[in-house]
Amino acid sequence: MNSHSTERFLSYLRDKNTDAVRFRWASDNLARLLCIEATGKLPHREIEIETPVGTASGQRLDTDLMVLPIYRAGQSLVQAFLGVVPDAAVGSVLIQRNEETAQPKLYYKKLPHPLPKHVIILDPMLATAGSAVMAVNILKDEGYDAEQIYFAGVVAAQQGFNRLAEHIPEDHITVAAIDPVLNEKKYIVPGLGDYGDRYFGT
Numbered sequence: 001m002n003s004h005s006t007e008r009f010l011s012y013l014r015d016k017n018t019d020a021v022r023f024r025w026a027s028d029n030l031a032r033l034l035c036i037e038a039t040g041k042l043p044h045r046e047i048e049i050e051t052p053v054g055t056a057s058g059q060r061l062d063t064d065l066m067v068l069p070i071y072r073a074g075q076s077l078v079q080a081f082l083g084v085v086p087d088a089a090v091g092s093v094l095i096q097r098n099e100e101t102a103q104p105k106l107y108y109k110k111l112p113h114p115l116p117k118h119v120i121i122l123d124p125m126l127a128t129a130g131s132a133v134m135a136v137n138i139l140k141d142e143g144y145d146a147e148q149i150y151f152a153g154v155v156a157a158q159q160g161f162n163r164l165a166e167h168i169p170e171d172h173i174t175v176a177a178i179d180p181v182l183n184e185k186k187y188i189v190p191g192l193g194d195y196g197d198r199y200f201g202t
């Protein structure tokens, strides 16, 4: 994704002086842009529409959708997606990274039944991609194949982006920025710090 609007909101998120209220505002606005971009990659079908004065061709989303936020930070993106696809089902996975090892651990999962045809995993930060790959594997264990799985996030580290692209198609991944490196604590650099802490003010 690359536009002045994306950059404007992302710049507030990156700035260490942005307070929690402004951070949430920038996050919610950027989430809408992400959502428009990510849902545009889902299958669409051509339709014909009767306007009040004639006939026009158009597009409809041609699938049923689940959004799967990785809690906690992924929760910050859910409302934006429901604003654009109001009938999407919402699954839940609570995955947390261990603070010392950065290894992800699954604490809870609940998926809708029947399972919708396509899924967008939501998580603002893709660092090592350990959490996202764990979510992908949960979906694959439920019977999804890679072509049915998408990811939307705010900032990816290059290595996390590359790793996730080994598990789902690269063009299914939507992020506002790809940053070059991780630091020794597996935080994205320059990144924006801890998204969950800044969004929820913890």
Ligand code: PRP
Pocket (backbone or CB within 6 Å): 070, 071, 072, 073, 074, 095, 096, 097, 098, 102, 104, 123, 124, 125, 126, 127, 128, 129, 130, 131, 132, 160, 186, 194, 195, 196, 197
């Ligand atoms: C953060 C973030 C991702 C994960 C990314 O969550 O929201 O889920 O780390 O790192 P990874 O790509 O190396 O797995 P965290 O576990 O810190 O929990 P939080 O959502 O409560 O902040």
Ligand code: URA
Pocket (backbone or CB within 6 Å): 073, 125, 127, 186, 187, 188, 189, 191, 192, 193, 194, 195, 196
């Ligand atoms: N989680 C975050 O919130 N930020 C990072 O940079 C890495 C993981």
